Amino acid sequence: MSEATxxxxxxxxxxxxxxTKQRVLRAAAEVGxxxxxxxxxxxxxxxxxxxxxxxxxxxxxxxxxxxFSEILSGIGETAKRFGYDLLLIFQEPGDPRDYAALFRKQxxxxxxxxxxxxxxxxxxxxxxxxxxxxxxxxVNQRFDGYSFxxxxxxxxxxxxxxxxxxxxxxxxxxxxxxxxxxxxxxxxRLKGYKAALADNGVDLDEALLFxxxxxxxxxxxxxxxxxxxxxxxxxxxxxxxxxxxxxxxxQGLREQGLxxxxxxxxxxxxxxDGSRITSPRLSTVxxxxxxxxxxxxxxxxxxxxxxxxxxxxxxxxxxxxxxxVIERETSVVTF
Numbered sequence: 001m002s003e004a005t006x007x008x009x010x011x012x013x014x015x016x017x018x019x020t021k022q023r024v025l026r027a028a029a030e031v032g033x034x035x036x037x038x039x040x041x042x043x044x045x046x047x048x049x050x051x052x053x054x055x056x057x058x059x060x061x062x063x064x065x066x067x068f069s070e071i072l073s074g075i076g077e078t079a080k081r082f083g084y085d086l087l088l089i090f091q092e093p094g095d096p097r098d099y100a101a102l103f104r105k106q107x108x109x110x111x112x113x114x115x116x117x118x119x120x121x122x123x124x125x126x127x128x129x130x131x132x133x134x135x136x137x138x139v140n141q142r143f144d145g146y147s148f149x150x151x152x153x154x155x156x157x158x159x160x161x162x163x164x165x166x167x168x169x170x171x172x173x174x175x176x177x178x179x180x181x182x183x184x185x186x187x188x189r190l191k192g193y194k195a196a197l198a199d200n201g202v203d204l205d206e207a208l209l210f211x212x213x214x215x216x217x218x219x220x221x222x223x224x225x226x227x228x229x230x231x232x233x234x235x236x237x238x239x240x241x242x243x244x245x246x247x248x249x250x251q252g253l254r255e256q257g258l259x260x261x262x263x264x265x266x267x268x269x270x271x272x273d274g275s276r277i278t279s280p281r282l283s284t285v286x287x288x289x290x291x292x293x294x295x296x297x298x299x300x301x302x303x304x305x306x307x308x309x310x311x312x313x314x315x316x317x318x319x320x321x322x323x324x325v326i327e328r329e330t331s332v333v334t335f
Contacts, residue, residue, distance in 0.1 A: 049087040050079050050297065051108035053099070055115035056090040066243070066272035067289060068114065071139055074293025075112060082301040084109070091115075097125035103134045110135040110300040112293075117182040118143060137296045137317070142184040149317035151296040155185045158285045158323035159192025160199075162239050162267050165283070165325050167200050169332060171237035171265050174202075175229060177222055177249060178241045179214040189241050189269070208235065212245045219245030223252025230264045231256075237265035237331070243272040243284055250278065250330070266330040280329035288321050295319055 052075060054068070076086050087108055091097075102108045111129070116122055116138055126148055129136050138150040166174050176193050179186040190209075197204055210226060212218030219240060226249065229235035240246035246268030250260060260266045260280065268275055271286035299317065 046109050047087075047106050048083070048085055049108045050075070050084045050300065051087045051089055051102055051111040053089050053091055053111060053113045053116075056092045066270060066274070067140075070289035071114060071293035071296075074290040074295075075297045076293075078294045078297035078301065082297075084301060097121045099125050099136070100128050100132055100134060103129075103132070110137075112136065112296050112300070113138050113141070116141040117180075118184065119182065135300050137300055139292055139296050140183075140185055142318075144184075147318070149299065151292045151299070151319045151321070152185075153287045153289075153292065153321045153323050155188035155323070156192040156195070158269065158287065158325075159189040159239070159241075160196045161192075161323070161325045162269065162285050163193050163196035164200070165327065166237045166239060166265055166267060166331060167196065167202070169237070169265055172202055173205075173208065173229075173233075173235050174237045174239055175208040175210060175226055175235045176239050176241075177210045177212055177219065177226070177245055179212060179245075186241065193239060212241075214242050214244060216244045216248035219248025219250075220252040221248075223249055223256065227253050227256045227258055230258055235264060238267075240266070240268050243268035243270045243275045243282060246282055246284070247274055247278055250282070260330045261332065265332075267325075271326050275326075275328070278330075283328040283331035284326050286324050286326050288323070292321060295321070 052072065072086075079086055089102070099111060099113075102111060111134070113126075113136065116126075118141075123143055123146065126136070126138075126143070127146065130146075130148060136149065138148055138152075140152055142148070142150050142152060163174060163176075174193075174197075176190070178190055178193075181187055181190075194204055208229070210222050212222055222245070226235060226238060230253070238246075238249065240249055246266060250266060253260070253264070258264065266283065268282050268284040269287070270289075271284045275282040275284045299319070
């Protein structure tokens with residue numbers, strides 16, 4: 001038996017007769033042979049890595065942020081199951097978006113993007129990946145006009161449910177604290193908020209629209225303007241587009257002597273760990289971030305999903321996961 005045949009069996013490359021394959025495997029077991037992962041990767045011209053692009057945000061500990069930690073957990077556990085390692089790549093705001101170079105230099109075999117923003121250079125870099133046929137997937141971001149592979153949550157429905165929940169509590173002057181509009185999730189949440197108002201006969205008031213940047217600090221800094229509206233009677237509830245902003249806002253309003261749910265109702269978004277330990281506990285929208293990360297990795301690494309037998313494959317490599325409202329003390333007085 002030739003060395004080439006043995007190499008093909010041990011590296012699982014090319015068609016091999018089952019009888020030949022079993023003979024090689026038995027012989028390898030008898031001598032206690034353990035294949036070199038590095039040698040296998042070189043032979044297959046693969047890195048064995050799945051890359052994860054992350055934004056580098058000054059003074060923000062990404063791994064302690066619920067959003068990133070949950071998605072990364074889903075990606076990491078799935079990658080391990082398929083025999084891949086994670087290569088984390090932090091993207092500075094001014095860095096060139098040359099994602100294709102990661103594949104050309106054989107640093108990654110597939111790539112997942114977290115925190116992508118809708119900017120011309122981002123669109124161009126992703127289009128280059130798509131045109132070259134490199135496997136990649138966006139998480140929690142979409143780009144109008146492009147059918148990039150993505151895994152997302154149904155933020156339009158989630159925002160609509162959150163706003164409708166406040167309306168059912170008798171609230172009509174609902175302020176909306178959203179994130180930056182270069183994230184598709186921000187645009188989706190605004191769309192859901194507007195739809196809920198329209199469906200319930202409530203006119204949209206542009207003066208009730210506020211913007212933060214998804215940080216707790218931005219929520220806190222929105223408190224003076226929102227607090228003025230609450231004291232003047234122009235605001236009776238607030239929907240914050242994530243829990244971090246909601247918690248920061250709650251803190252800022254408390255310093256003004258405004259408490260939820262007595263002075264205003266409040267609902268956040270994400271169902272983060274922090275939402276469960278605030279006092280009072282924060283109503284929120286549960287988003288399956290762990291499942292989103294897991295599914296993104298499976299779509300890239302699982303050959304069964306790539307065969308087109310799954311719904312997300314048939315939808316052009318995209319998936320939209322459901323969300324649900326979690327009612328707690330900040331939006332209802334009693335249960």
